[in-house]
Amino acid sequence: RDHLKAVGQLNSRINAYITVTEEVALGQARVADEKLASGDAPVLTGIPLAIKDLFCTRDIPTTAASRILENFVPPYESTVTSNLLRNGAVFLGKTNLDEFAMGSGNLNSAFGAVENPWKRKNDDAFLVPGGSSGGSAAAVAARMALGATGTDTGGSIRQPAAYCGITGIKPTYGRCSRWGIIAFASSLDQAGPMAKTVEDCAILLQSMAGFDPKDSTSVDRAVPDYRAACNRSLKGLRVGIPEEYRAPGMSSEIEAIWQQGIDWLKEAGCEIVDVSLPHTKYGLATYYIIAPAEASSNLARYDGVRYGRRVSGKSLEELYANTRGEGFGTEVKRRILMGTYVLSAGYYDAYYLRAQKVRKLIYQDFMNAYEKVDVLLTPTAPSAAFAKGEHQDDPVQMYLNDIFTVPASMAGVPGLALPAGLNDQGLPLGLQLLGRPFDEETLIAVGSAME
Numbered sequence: 001r002d003h004l005k006a007v008g009q010l011n012s013r014i015n016a017y018i019t020v021t022e023e024v025a026l027g028q029a030r031v032a033d034e035k036l037a038s039g040d041a042p043v044l045t046g047i048p049l050a051i052k053d054l055f056c057t058r059d060i061p062t063t064a065a066s067r068i069l070e071n072f073v074p075p076y077e078s079t080v081t082s083n084l085l086r087n088g089a090v091f092l093g094k095t096n097l098d099e100f101a102m103g104s105g106n107l108n109s110a111f112g113a114v115e116n117p118w119k120r121k122n123d124d125a126f127l128v129p130g131g132s133s134g135g136s137a138a139a140v141a142a143r144m145a146l147g148a149t150g151t152d153t154g155g156s157i158r159q160p161a162a163y164c165g166i167t168g169i170k171p172t173y174g175r176c177s178r179w180g181i182i183a184f185a186s187s188l189d190q191a192g193p194m195a196k197t198v199e200d201c202a203i204l205l206q207s208m209a210g211f212d213p214k215d216s217t218s219v220d221r222a223v224p225d226y227r228a229a230c231n232r233s234l235k236g237l238r239v240g241i242p243e244e245y246r247a248p249g250m251s252s253e254i255e256a257i258w259q260q261g262i263d264w265l266k267e268a269g270c271e272i273v274d275v276s277l278p279h280t281k282y283g284l285a286t287y288y289i290i291a292p293a294e295a296s297s298n299l300a301r302y303d304g305v306r307y308g309r310r311v312s313g314k315s316l317e318e319l320y321a322n323t324r325g326e327g328f329g330t331e332v333k334r335r336i337l338m339g340t341y342v343l344s345a346g347y348y349d350a351y352y353l354r355a356q357k358v359r360k361l362i363y364q365d366f367m368n369a370y371e372k373v374d375v376l377l378t379p380t381a382p383s384a385a386f387a388k389g390e391h392q393d394d395p396v397q398m399y400l401n402d403i404f405t406v407p408a409s410m411a412g413v414p415g416l417a418l419p420a421g422l423n424d425q426g427l428p429l430g431l432q433l434l435g436r437p438f439d440e441e442t443l444i445a446v447g448s449a450m451e
């Protein structure tokens with residue numbers, strides 16, 4: 001009830017939730033009370049969570065922040081949310097995002113922007129919460145939920161976590177099932193937890209992760225005890241600092257927070273090692289070929305015939321055009337155009353196929369680095385939260401926000417973003433830990449020591 005009260009007080013300003021499911025939440029909370037009384041209470045019993053509105057939830061509207069799915073009510077529950085419910089969680093509602101998870105500021109939602117709960121000192125400017133999981137990040141930061149789910153295709157858990165001063169984990173690709181999550185770029189999409197602390201994220205990930213025969217890319221591997229990894233000793237752990245992440249023109253506040261992270265880990269007994277990930281500079285360019293290509297294919301299903309919004313026309317062709325013309329926002333249309341272009345005959349080899357080859361090189365960079373080190377430390381984003389209006393008319397400027405998060409997505413390796421301090425204006429800055437495939441435990445161990 002306290003969390004619902006906070007939602008009632010704050011949501012009209014922050015706009016973190018698209019749908020608040022008060023009745024459902026209170027019903028689940030009553031069941032939780034009974035379970036607690038009976039002593040048969042799984043780990044998340046009664047824990048109030050916010051669910052990114054990209055996860056299909058049975059009988060609860062699931063919009064992907066798009067007009068085209070405005071009235072879509074799924075008849076099924078995603079695997080990740082089923083896992084959370086099975087462990088006793090209470091769902092407060094569905095959180096705002098960039099339409100189909102495409103964006104870095106939560107400015108592309110058909111249901112309006114989300115306001116970052118943080119403000120610059122002596123300045124009332126509307127700051128973005130990051131994106132695309134901006135609603136989830138803002139809900140946790142403003143205490144409108146104890147934890148949340150996000151999805152990360154190129155940084156959508158980690159960058160909003162950094163902008164809102166919270167913690168988030170993008171697990172290894174294949175760790176959490178994608179079944180029932182509305183697809184953006186299927187070879188990159190991963191679900192993950194967002195919460196205040198590393199330990200909270202570890203507890204949530206424990207429930208979210210696991211093999212699912214309904215997702216052919218989910219991996220059949222035992223889920224370790226993530227919580228037990230918190231506060232492990234870091235003595236002798238090798239931490240890599242990738243030189244290519246010292247992007248030219250990096251701001252001094254980001255440089256300073258990175259150095260502070262290095263100093264903390266030295267004090268904790270880690271060995272700091274300089275490493276090179278030479279193909280980093282191609283990360284963004286290849287991501288913005290592969291992600292739109294897969295998106296253009298995934299979004300072909302929204303045709304006005306099978307489900308979602310339909311805008312009729314004089315012919316079938318016109319029905320498609322009208323439905324998609326009215327249903328999709330500008331950024332989604334831009335991605336579909338880019339994606340169909342790079343996949344079209346004559347350009348496929350030059351763009352899509354080449355990007356796939358470079359992707360392999362990016363992956364190989366990480367594997368080479370992990371022969372020398374156990375984990376990498378980098379900044380999460382190139383700046384603190386920016387104001388609404390900045391970067392808004394320039395999609396390429398917006399894409400540059402993903403410079404530190406995209407390479408790990410391309411390689412499929414896990415990443416953890418955690419708050420590391422405040423800048424001069426009082427805004428949170430984040431650090432990112434990147435690990436070996438399926439070694440979320442080391443990220444949790446290092447992250448919990450840095451809190």
Ligand code: GLN
Pocket residue numbers: 101102103104131132151152153154155156157184291402
């Ligand atoms: N900002 C990136 C994009 O717009 C990443 C989004 C995401 O991870 N879903 O594609």
